[in-house]
Amino acid sequence: MNRRFFVVPILLVAACGGGKRPATSAPGDATGGGDSAGGTASLPADAPPGTPAPEAVSFVTEDGITIAATYYGPADAATTACAVFAHQLSSTRAEWQPIVDRLRGRAHLLAFDLRGHGASTTGSAGTVIWKGFETADWEKLETDVATAVELIAGKGADRACALIGSSIGSTAVLRYAGANPDRASALVLLSPGLAYRGVRTPDAARASRAPVLIVHSQENGAADAAGALAGIWRDATPPVAVEVIADAGQAHGMKIVTGDPTILERVVTFLADTRP
Numbered sequence: 001m002n003r004r005f006f007v008v009p010i011l012l013v014a015a016c017g018g019g020k021r022p023a024t025s026a027p028g029d030a031t032g033g034g035d036s037a038g039g040t041a042s043l044p045a046d047a048p049p050g051t052p053a054p055e056a057v058s059f060v061t062e063d064g065i066t067i068a069a070t071y072y073g074p075a076d077a078a079t080t081a082c083a084v085f086a087h088q089l090s091s092t093r094a095e096w097q098p099i100v101d102r103l104r105g106r107a108h109l110l111a112f113d114l115r116g117h118g119a120s121t122t123g124s125a126g127t128v129i130w131k132g133f134e135t136a137d138w139e140k141l142e143t144d145v146a147t148a149v150e151l152i153a154g155k156g157a158d159r160a161c162a163l164i165g166s167s168i169g170s171t172a173v174l175r176y177a178g179a180n181p182d183r184a185s186a187l188v189l190l191s192p193g194l195a196y197r198g199v200r201t202p203d204a205a206r207a208s209r210a211p212v213l214i215v216h217s218q219e220n221g222a223a224d225a226a227g228a229l230a231g232i233w234r235d236a237t238p239p240v241a242v243e244v245i246a247d248a249g250q251a252h253g254m255k256i257v258t259g260d261p262t263i264l265e266r267v268v269t270f271l272a273d274t275r276p
Contacts, residue, residue, distance in 0.1 A: 044101045048075035051105030061115070061147045063140065064124030069093065069112035069148065071155060075105040082108040082157035083271060084148050086141070086169030088191070088253040089130065092118035095166065095254045102268045108157035112148050114141055114169065135198030141172035142179070149176070149183055160185040162271055163210075166253035167191045171199050178204025186274040187212045188267055191253045194225045205232040211241040213270045215263060219250045243270070 116130030165173035177184035233240035
């Protein structure tokens with residue numbers, strides 16, 4: 001059984017903060033952007049031989065929300081390493097394509113549209129749109145993550161996956177990891193908050209034991225939130241491994257990553273060094 005996460009070819013790039021890409025290179029903007037299925041049909045040039053095509057899937061949460069997702073299977077059927085991606089507010093799973101394209105074929109990957117976003121707007125009680133959400137609705141995003149982890153486990157993945165979240169998505173994956181510390185092998189948090197949309201994360205951070213990579217910019221409050229979360233993990237007994245990348249710009253969430261190739265490389269290598 002292949003329990004190592006994956007091995008990814010690493011590009012030679014400048015030190016963090018250099019080599020900025022134009023903002024227009026981001027595939028997922030405020031309207032979602034990108035392919036409606038959340039994945040490209042063409043195979044990345046460096047994908048392992050035998051990498052399967054993306055698969056459109058869906059799942060229903062315990063409270064009746066139908067979640068649309070894209071599953072990317074590994075080239076090696078023995079691979080159990082896995083990663084689950086939760087996007088930022090007003091976006092879709094398409095925003096993850098730059099990272100997904102680097103990981104294709106090396107692990108089980110699942111990117112999904114959070115409830116009320118993209119193609120995940122159908123619930124047992126009718127249409128669900130994020131613009132009408134209150135704090136209690138945002139708290140339920142954790143349920144979306146939980147159901148996604150169960151789906152990917154059913155595909156042959158390990159019970160513990162790397163969880164990657166952007167903005168409100170980082171809140172969702174962190175809260176899930178806090179409630180289920182044995183189901184998270186690593187956390188990547190892009191622009192995490194302490195109480196974004198009223199949903200608090202400090203208690204979840206105290207309960208989570210997975211190694212963490214935090215990426216934030218200099219937008220209002222971002223450094224303070226990242227520092228507070230990192231402090232929780234560093235002060236834990238025993239300390240939790242945490243790395244913080246502070247981008248010099250004002251971008252938010254996944255746009256920080258697509259705006260700087262060195263940060264994209266660090267996210268990929270962090271995942272490559274993670275063992276379930």
